[in-house]
Amino acid sequence: MLRLRSCVLTHLLSSPTYPLHRLLSAALPAAVSPSPRFAVEDYLVDTCGLTRAHALKASAKLSHLKSPAKPDAVLAFLTGLGLSGAEVAAKVASDPRVLCAGVERTLSPVVAGLTGLGLSRPEIARFVQLAGCSFRCRFVVPRLHYYLHLFGSFENLLRLLRVNSYLLQSDLDRVIKPNAVLLRECGIAPADIAKLCIGVPRLLITNPKTLRTMVACAEGLGVPRGSRMFRHALHAVKFLNKEKVAAKVEHLKKTFRWSDAEARLAVCKCPMVLTRSKEMLQRKYELLVSEVGLEPAYIACRPVILCYSLEGRLRPRCYVLKFLKENGLVDRDWNYNTIFKLTDKLFVEKFICPHREAAPYLAEDYDAACRGEVPSSFRST
Structure with a gap:
């Protein structure tokens, strides 16, 4: 009988039509069934607080995780640093692999090192949110x-x-x-x-x-x-290379009808004029030179004017000053450069508030002009 069973087993093992895994699984006790697969995406949503879209994207970098043991330890560590639930979620979304970092081997030594540099716990928490993947590197x-x-x-x-x-x-x-x-x-x-x-x-x-x-x-x-x-x-x-910089300087000269000396002066005094677009420079020329009547040489000596917001500062203040002049409400010629440099609070105090009785709608019209509107009181008749 024993010889017969041995022959049958040998036949089954050598048979190409009989799957070996079925034979082995049949021999295993029912209690040794494999554990369910760790669902990384669900963990990121349910435990880490990520949105489903962020979790789907992040899970691709964590497909090798087989259990929540290491991620749980990392989450506890981050929470212990003082990060809120939303901050932890943002950290995991930006750097999913932080969940694979060793707490004792990597994260704790890093935090100890940061503490040694004099950083407080709240400062370390702020740093963690901005450090990206570098936080998990010694x-x-x-x-x-x-x-x-x-x-x-x-x-x-x-x-x-x-x-x-x-x-x-x-x-x-x-x-x-x-x-x-x-x-x-x-x-x-x-x-x-x-x-x-x-x-x-x-x-x-x-x-x-x-x-x-x-x-x-x-x-x-x-x-x-x-x-x-x-x-x-x-x-x-x-x-930028020298050719592109030279082209920008040439455009300034052409737009404001500056000489070489005036262009050099303007750029030296305010290099940031080179960062303004051609369209915006043209619009500022039309306001300051064509409408207000400022001389190009005046602007060349005060080029910071060209870096102020056209709609939020230059145009509204020009409107106000024009309105005050037309209605006899200013007693001297103001320097436009001074007017443009004032903070909004000081401008209102000097040019709006003193005329509340004579021009009760001036403040409202000025606010509208700052929003890009042109109130009827500011329109040319």
């Missing part, structure tokens, strides 16, 4: 140490990370440090380096050769290194 601590010294404060660093989280992933020795040295050589202070990088997010992480070209281009405008305008000059010529 190299983030020495890099953060460098950036805190470079930018002068934690707040400056946070402002920059809001527009460029890739800063933490860039090569310090080959890219960031050479660029920072060059900016310091240009006389740009740490706080101003932060401001410049907020306006030009890719500035520090760009190829050092490219940055040197930008510095040379800014100097070519006639703005010397060390001047308070040099930061603005760098911003104005960002990632």
